[in-house]
Amino acid sequence: MSLTRDSLLKYLEELGVETGSLTDDTRLFSDGVLDSFSMVDLIAFIEKEAEVKMNPGDVRLDNLDSVDRILNYVDSSKTAGDPAT
C-alpha cells in the first residue's frame, strides 16, 4: 500500500470534506476545513496507508496543513527512515 493523492482525498471525503473545492494547498486545519479532533485519526490513516511510522512527538501542524504538505512530509519521512531498524 502507498499513500497517493487519490487515497488521501478519498479519506478526506470520509471525514465530510467536499474535496471538489480543495486545492493542493488549501489549509486543512488553519482554515477549519478539518477540525483538530481529526488530527490524530489522520496521522493513524497516513501511517497505515504509507506504511511509515511517524514520530508523534515530531509531527506539527505545518506538516499536515494541506494535501501537498502531507504528501511531502510522508515522502521525506520515508527517505529519512532507515528500513533496517
Place this chain on the structure above:
Amino acid sequence: MPDDLYRQLEAHATREPERPAIRHRRSDGGYEVTTYGQLAEKARRFAHALLDGAPEATVVPLYLSKSADAIAAAVGATGAGKAFAWLNRKLRAPQMAAILEACGPTVLLMDESSLAALADTLVTHSAMKQVSAWVLPAPERRATNEAALERLARAPLVSFWPACPSASILDELPELPYDSRGPGCCLFTSGSTGAPKGVLVSRSDLAERARAEVELYGLKGDSVLLSILPFSFDVGLNQLCSAISVGCELVLLDSWLPADILDAAEKCEVTGISGVPSIWQAMINAGVQFDTRERQVSLEYLTISGGDLSPGYLERMSDLAGGAGIYKTYGQSETFRSTALGPGEFAAKMRSVGKPFGGARVYVMDEDDAPCPPDRVGEVLHTGLGVMLGYLRDDGRGDKLIPNPFFGPSDPSPAAIRTGDFGYLDRDGYLYLCGRQDDMLKVAGNRVYPRESVDALLTFPQILEAEVVGVKDEQGETQLVAFVIERTLLMEEGGAEAGPGAVRRQLAKMLPSYMVPRKVVSLASMPRTATGKPERQALINAAEEIFERSEILQNDLGEKP
C-alpha cells in the same frame, strides 16, 4: 450594573488598552496579537452592526473559525443584547438549516474559510437562500475561497464585513434594557441522534460560570490560557469567558498535535490548558511530557474535561503534566460543570470526578427519586450554578430540565437537570461515574457498563483507543462489539499474539464472560462527535451491519463462531 462579556471587555480596554487579549498562532508559525483595546473596538463595531442590521434577531449564529474577529463578534452580540450561538464547524447544510430555523429571524456570521462548506447551499438550498449572512475576511485570502466567494456574490442576502451596515460606527452603545435572566448564549448539542438542540444559558449564569472557573483555577490578570477546544463546546467557551472576565491573555491554537501544544505552551508562557481526554491520550501515546523545569516553566495546570481517561492513562497523567497540577471536571452543556477534582486530591481520588464547585450541587437518585446512600449507583442530578434556561424552541422532547426535587432552604435552586449519567458518591462525597443511562446494557441478564470492557481493552499495548457498544442479535440477545484503533507496529517487533481472536482470549482472562465483546473490529479511524468523543451511534450502526453479515465478517477476521 450589568455584568456581561461586553462590559467586562470594555472595562479592561479602558484600564489597560495595550494589554494583549488574544494571541493567535498563524499558519506560518508566528503569532498575531490583538490587544484589549483593539478587541473592544472590534466588538463595538459588531454590536452596532447587529443593532442596526439585525434588530429582530435574538440569537446570532456564528459559523466561524477561532479568531480575534470571531471573538469580537460573540462579544459584540452580547453588547447588542443578543445571545450568540457558536456553531460546530462540522455541521453541514441539513443541520444548519434546522438550526437557522430554530434561531428565527437573524443574521448568520461566516468567514471566508467556513463558507466553502456552505457556499453552494446558500445559493441553491431553498430555506438557506432566505438567510441573511455576513462574511468575515480570512487573514490570508486563498484561491479556494475566491471560487466560493464568487458563487456567493450571487446570493442576494450576503454582505461582506466590514461593508455591512453600521460596521464603521464606534460611538458608545445606546442604553439597552438589561435582563440578567435573558439568554446570553446558546450551545447546540451534537445531535448525533436527531436534530441538534439549542441549550440556552442566561446572561447572569454565563458570567457566574466564568467567575466559578476563575476561582477554581486561581486565574489572574497575568494568566495565559491556551485555547485548543472549540468554542461550540461549553469547556472551550468557558475558557474564553474566564479570560475576558479576569482580563488575561488567551492563546488560540488550531492544532491538537503534541509538538504544537508543547511549542505554544513554551513560546507563549502558558499557565493553563483546558483539554479533553483524547488530547492527553495522544500526548501520552506520543511519549512526550511537559518540562516545567526547563521549557514550559510557566505551566500551572491542565484540565481533563468532557469525558474521562481510562485508569492506565490517568496514572500516567502526572508524568505528562510535569510539575503542573491536574484538574478533572465533569458536566454537560445543560449544566455547565457539575464537579471538579483538584490537584491536591488527584493522586488519592483520580478515578472520581470530584465534588460540586462554584455553587453547583449534585445528588445521586434511585429509581424512586430518593437520594442514594453512599456507594450506591443512581442517576446524577444537578442543581444550582449552570442549570440551563431551557432549550431553544423547545418542543418538550426528552427534556432534562425539571423542578428541583430537593428545593428548600439548603438548596434554593428552583430547577434541576436530570443528567442521564449514572454514578455514585463515595463516603467522602466524591462522585464516581459509571456511564450514561443509555449506555447501560443487559447482557445475559447482567448489568454491563461498556466502559469497563473499554478499560480492559486499553491495557493492551497495541490498542490506542477502544469503544464498546451493544447490539441485538437475531435472537434478540444483546451482544457486545468492540471497535479498536491499533498502534502501528510496523517498525516494532511483532512478537505478541495479535488479531481479534487473541484479544478476546486475553480479555476472557480479565473479565467475566458476559463483558467480553463478541466481536473485535479494528478501525482506521474513530468516528467522532464535536468534542472528540467516539460517536456511539455511528458505531452502533456499524455493529448492527456487522451482525447482519456476520458470516462474511467472521471469515474476514479469521474468527470462528
